Amino acid sequence: QVQLVESGGGLVQPGGSLRLSCAASGFTFTNAIMSWYRQAPGKDHEWVAVISEDGTESNYPQSTRGRFTISRDNARNTVYLQMTQLKPEDTAIYYCKYHVYWGKGTLVTVSS
Secondary structure, eight states: OOEEEEEOOEEEOTTOOEEEEEEEESSOGGGOOEEEEEEOTTSOEEEEEEEOTTSSOEEOOTTTTTTEEEEEETTTTEEEEEEOSOOGGGOEEEEEEETTEEOOOEEEEEOO
16 A cells, blocks of 8 residues: 655754655655645645656745755655755644655754
């Protein structure tokens, strides 16, 4: 069955960086468009990045463009989210998503 396992979350100071990973299994990863979403306390899920099957194309909303970078390693069935210039408003649970499948998320807290 499809499994998505996020890791790499934690506490980071404003202006800091963090890299999240999502290990995927149970489907053909090389054929999959992969996305990252987040959910802040009391808010709906927000899309933060998407990457094409071969990793050559990516897209971001205004809130993360220029600060976040999505990438993937198809040999490792893993997608990454490099986050820089983190702000307190980036605090959320970050989820990896494929089609209709979600991981359980990893918590990112940006605070001094």
